[in-house]
Structure formats: C-alpha cells, structure tokens
Amino acid sequence: MLTSLSNLxxxxxxNGIDIAFxxxxxVMVVTAILTVAVKNILQSAVxxxxxxxxxxxxxxxxxxxxxxxxxxxxxIGGVVIxxxxxxxxxxxxxxxxxxxxxxxxxxxxVLSIAFVVxxxxxxxxxxxxxxxxxxxxxxxxxxxxxxLRLLSYGPEGFVIPFEVISILLLATLxxxxxxxxxxxxEK
Amino acid sequence: xxxxxxxxxxxxxxxxxxxxxxxxxxxxxQSDTLNSIVAFLINxxxxxxxxxxVNIGSAPILIYMERKVCAHVQCRLGPMRxxxxxxxxxxxxxxxMLFKEVYAPAGVDKFVFFLxxxxxxxxxxxxxxxxxFGENLVVADIDMGIxxxxxxxxxGVLAILLGGWSSNNKYSLLGALRSGAQMISYEIxxxxxxxxxxxVAGSTNxxxxxxxxxxxxxxxxxxxxxxxxxxxxxxxxxxxTAEMNRAPFDIxxxxxxxxxxxxxxxxxxxxxxxYLAEYIALVTNxxxxxxxxxxxxxxxxxxxxxxxxxxxxxxxxxxxFAKVFFMIWCYMMVRxxxxxxxxxxxxxxxxxFLLPLNLLLLVAGAAYVALVG
Numbered sequence: 228m229l230t231s232l233s234n235l236x237x238x239x240x241x242n243g244i245d246i247a248f249x250x251x252x253x254v255m256v257v258t259a260i261l262t263v264a265v266k267n268i269l270q271s272a273v274x275x276x277x278x279x280x281x282x283x284x285x286x287x288x289x290x291x292x293x294x295x296x297x298x299x300x301x302x303i304g305g306v307v308i309x310x311x312x313x314x315x316x317x318x319x320x321x322x323x324x325x326x327x328x329x330x331x332x333x334x335x336x337v338l339s340i341a342f343v344v345x346x347x348x349x350x351x352x353x354x355x356x357x358x359x360x361x362x363x364x365x366x367x368x369x370x371x372x373x374x375l376r377l378l379s380y381g382p383e384g385f386v387i388p389f390e391v392i393s394i395l396l397l398a399t400l401x402x403x404x405x406x407x408x409x410x411x412x413e414k
Numbered sequence: 415x416x417x418x419x420x421x422x423x424x425x426x427x428x429x430x431x432x433x434x435x436x437x438x439x440x441x442x443x444q445s446d447t448l449n450s451i452v453a454f455l456i457n458x459x460x461x462x463x464x465x466x467x468v469n470i471g472s473a474p475i476l477i478y479m480e481r482k483v484c485a486h487v488q489c490r491l492g493p494m495r496x497x498x499x500x501x502x503x504x505x506x507x508x509x510x511m512l513f514k515e516v517y518a519p520a521g522v523d524k525f526v527f528f529l530x531x532x533x534x535x536x537x538x539x540x541x542x543x544x545x546x547f548g549e550n551l552v553v554a555d556i557d558m559g560i561x562x563x564x565x566x567x568x569x570g571v572l573a574i575l576l577g578g579w580s581s582n583n584k585y586s587l588l589g590a591l592r593s594g595a596q597m598i599s600y601e602i603x604x605x606x607x608x609x610x611x612x613x614v615a616g617s618t619n620x621x622x623x624x625x626x627x628x629x630x631x632x633x634x635x636x637x638x639x640x641x642x643x644x645x646x647x648x649x650x651x652x653x654x655t656a657e658m659n660r661a662p663f664d665i666x667x668x669x670x671x672x673x674x675x676x677x678x679x680x681x682x683x684x685x686x687x688x689y690l691a692e693y694i695a696l697v698t699n700x701x702x703x704x705x706x707x708x709x710x711x712x713x714x715x716x717x718x719x720x721x722x723x724x725x726x727x728x729x730x731x732x733x734x735f736a737k738v739f740f741m742i743w744c745y746m747m748v749r750x751x752x753x754x755x756x757x758x759x760x761x762x763x764x765x766x767f768l769l770p771l772n773l774l775l776l777v778a779g780a781a782y783v784a785l786v787g
Binding site: 267276297300303305307308311312315316369371 | 523525526529556557558561562564565566567568569571572575576579580587590591594598601618
C-alpha cells in the first residue's frame with residue numbers, strides 16, 4: 228500500500244503548476260456540474276462564466292497567453308453576455324425553474340458516457356504522458372510569434388486561411404446588417 | 415520545485431535581498447526553495463498593497479474632488495463645514511456607507527444580487543496592475559497588456575447586467591439593458607483606438623509603449639503622429655467616458671429617468687463597491703490615456719536643456735499622477751458641462767460616426783507607420 232502510494236507520488240510530481248492544475252480542474256468540474264444542475268437559468272449562465280474562467284487559467288498554465296485572452300474575449304465578453312441578453316429579453320425565462328423530459332436525460336447520459344470512453348481511449352495510449360517535456364521553443368505561443376506565423380507566406384505561415392476567415396467574417400457582418408436593415412424597412 | 419516569480423524591478427530587488435538576509439537564519443533551515451518562496455510571498459504582498467493603495471486610496475480623493483469641481487462649476491462652494499474646506503466629509507460618508515446594514519429587497523435572486531458587486535471590481539483592479547506608474551513601478555509587466563485590457567473590460571458589462579436583472583426592479587433592468595447595449599457598442603471603438611496606439615508604438619506592452627515616448631513633449635503619441643494622434647486622443651476620451659458610464663453618457667443611471675439605474679436597489683457595502691468601481695475606472699482610464707498618449711511617467715521636457723534638467727529631477731511617478739489628475743479633472747469638467755444625449759442619439763453616434771472614423775484612423779495610422787515610422 229505504502230509503496231504503491233510512493234509510486235503514485237513519483238508518477239504525479241507535485242510542484243506549483245500541478246497543484247494549480249488540480250485546483251483549477253476541480254473548480255471547473257464543480258462549476259460545470261452546477262451549470263447544468265442549478266434550476267435558475269441565469270445562475271447557470273453565471274456558473275458557465277466561472278467554468279470559462281477556469282479554462283482561461285488552464286491556458287495560462289500551459290503558457291498559451293493569447294488563447295487565454297481569446298477565451299475571455301470570445302466566451303466571457305461575447306458568448307455569455309449574449310446568452311444573458313437573450314435571457315433578459317425573454318420574459319419570465321429567468322424566473323421559473325427549467326426542467327427537461329426524461330428521454331432527453333437518458334440520451335444525455337449515454338452521450339456523456341460515450342464521450343468519456345472516447346477520451347480515455349484517445350488519451351491513455353499516448354506514451355510518456357506524465358514524463359514528456361514541452362518541445363515547443365520559448366515564446367512559441369506568444370502574441371508576437373503567433374501574429375508572425377499567422378501572416379507569414381512561408382511553409383510555416385497561415386496567411387491563406389487567415390484571409391479566408393476574414394472574408395467569411397466580413398460576409399457574416401454584411402449579412403447581419405442586411406437582415407437588420409430589412410426588418411426596419413418592413414416596419 | 416517550481417515557484418512562480420514576479421518579473422518586475424522591485425521583484426528583482428526583493429529576490430536579491432532575501433538570500434542575503436536569510437544567511438542570518440540557522441543553517442539547518444536555509445535552502446534555495448525557502449528563499450524563493452519567501453521572496454515570492456513578499457513580492458505578492460507588495461503587489462497587492464500597491465494596487466489597493468492606488469485604487470482604494472484614490473477613491474476618497476476623487477469623491478472629494480468631484481464634489482468640489484461640481485460645486486465650482488455650479489457656482490457653489492461644495493462641502494465646507496467638516497474639517498478644512500470639508501476634507502473630512504468624504505471620510506464621514508464612507509464610514510456611514512460601510513456601517514449601513516446590508517440587506518436584499520424581497521424577491522431578488524440573492525446569489526446573483528451579491529455576486530454582481532464582486533464581479534464589477536475585477537476589471538478595474540486587473541487594469542490597475544498593468545499600468546506602469548514609474549520606471550520601476552509596474553506590478554505586471556506583460557507583453558499582453560492592451561489585449562488583456564480589452565478582454566477584461568467585458569466583466570464590467572457582465573456585472574451591470576447581472577446586478578440590474580437580479581434587483582427585481584423595472585428601473586434597474588431598463589438601466590442594465592441600456593448600459594449593456596451602450597458598453598458593448600463603445601467597447602468596439604475603445605478597442606480600435608487602443609489598437610491604433612499599438613500600431614504606431616509597435617508593441618502591446620504598456621511599458622514598451624511608454625518607452626517609445628521618451629524625449630520631449632513632441633515625442634508623446636498625441637503629438638508624435640501629426641493630427642492622427644490628437645484625433646485618436648479625443649476619440650479615446652469620448653469612448654472611455656462612455657465605457658465608464660459617466661455623464662454625459664450615463665444613460666445607465668440617468669437619475670431623472672431611471673432613479674439610479676442598475677444600482678437602485680443596492681445599499682451599504684455592495685453599493686459602495688459599485689461606486690468604488692466607477693471611481694477606480696476613472697483612475698485606470700485616465701492612466702491608460704496618460705500611458706498611451708501623454709508620455710506616461712516621462713517628464714514634459716520641451717527641448718531646452720536648462721528647463722529639462724529641472725523637470726527630470728522630479729521622479730516619474732509624480733509626473734504620472736500629475737497627468738492622471740489632470741485627465742481626471744478633464745473627465746469631471748466634461749461631466750458637469752455637457753447634457754446627456756438620448757439613447758438612440760448615443761447609439762447612432764457610435765455606429766454611424768465613431769466606428770467608421772475609427773476604421774479610417776486605423777488605415778491612416780497604417781499609412782503613417784509605412785511612410786514615416
């Protein structure tokens with residue numbers, strides 16, 4: 228028993244980053260469960276924010292600063308605010324309890340079990356999961372390196388996907404304006 | 415064992431001195447790990463104290479200043495009776511507010527109701543940690559300064575929406591929805607003006623942006639990029655006023671229409687936190703304007719060696735706060751001078767005027783960088 232415990236301690240080297248990871252992971256799991264368990268839908272949105280903040284901290288622990296900021300900008304500053312706006316503009320949605328029917332519950336159960344099985348199947352065969360060291364060079368995910376990679380023409384660069392995405396975003400922006408404008412004219 | 419370290423000059427100083435002091439300890443408990451942990455804890459405490467000192471310490475000063483500026487604009491004297499020129503009045507008001515009973519009205523969602531005042535303080539405190547107050551005085555000297563500021567501002571909208579909804583009051587909900595729409599709209603212009611600064615300065619690090627403005631007054635970004643810098647400064651001033659929900663863009667509160675808006679139902683400490691967040695936002699936005707446009711902690715040198723010698727003798731932090739208080743005074747004068755626009759006027763001003771102008775400014779900035787910089 229004791230030897231197995233010491234083996235476990237050797238397998239999980241506990242330094243500051245590891246402790247931080249487990250704390251954040253625990254908080255994330257708890258808030259994610261609360262998001263679906265809480266009756267009030269606005270409180271669900273609030274717990275979803277906490278869960279997203281946990282994801283941000285995980286990105287920071289992995290030294291992916293730009294991903295962390297994008298997480299805050301897109302999910303907390305964008306998605307959750309629009310979720311809350313939708314709740315506020317929908318009358319009485321936030322005040323009543325929110326229930327789902329039983330068949331949906333079973334489907335969700337089966338789906339989540341399947342997801343866990345797939346994740347375990349994918350993660351466990353990776354060799355040296357615990358002992359592997361980071362191979363990316365210093366500052367690989369920093370803002371400057373990332374921007375240079377996004378806009379460079381070479382084999383390492385992503386300038387064509389970047390431009391394609393910007394055209395897509397422009398198209399959606401123009402589409403949104405067109406839809407909003409047509410509604411106004413009909414009125 | 416990995417111990418996080420705080421990378422700023424004060425942190426380096428502490429890291430240098432802790433091992434020297436640790437030599438006086440018994441040899442058995444000396445170790446590098448202990449030293450680094452102690453140094454980290456000391457640095458963390460210094461950082462927390464620094465941010466709290468700037469934020470919470472400036473709030474009473476600003477409240478007193480706002481009352482005096484307001485009074486003199488309206489040909490009154492303002493608080494005069496308690497202490498010399500009413501200086502103790504603010505402390506008395508803060509004490510009164512702190513000792514009030516905290517309660518929630520009937521029918522509110524208590525969890526969200528008491529969470530909102532906590533969320534509203536996140537953004538101002540985090541932004542204050544990024545500002546370089548002096549050459550060696552910056553809590554977090556990180557490369558992601560401006561993107562972090564843009565990202566973290568979303569928490570302010572969130573707090574106002576949550577607070578307004580959970581109050582179970584139609585005035586609060588109306589105020590919250592109005593202010594949510596306003597802040598989301600003006601956030602775009604706010605971010606774009608900051609991106610203009612990033613583009614001409616060539617860095618997102620606030621310390622590096624300040625360092626690009628060393629030299630004379632004409633090296634500050636408000637003058638260095640001819641005309642463009644001044645336009646960008648004015649636009650930053652307008653959008654940050656709207657971001658802070660201050661008059662003339664205070665349609666979120668609008669006492670005459672909404673009896674106070676999203677914080678109508680709050681009292682005691684939670685109300686004090688909303689109030690505090692507003693004043694800290696004033697300090698952080700002024701600091702941001704000073705850092706990005708007015709040369710940060712650099713002295714306003716004018717290119718004459720004798721005058722510059724005297725001006726640079728004053729420490730940078732004094733210049734920084736002098737400029738910040740000048741900016742705050744400007745915000746206050748604007749607040750008490752201009753009238754409040756209607757909601758639809760406010761929105762069309764942002765979407766039909768500020769945003770296109772901002773995009774033009776970005777293009778012009780790119781041309782400036784390509785041709786001159």
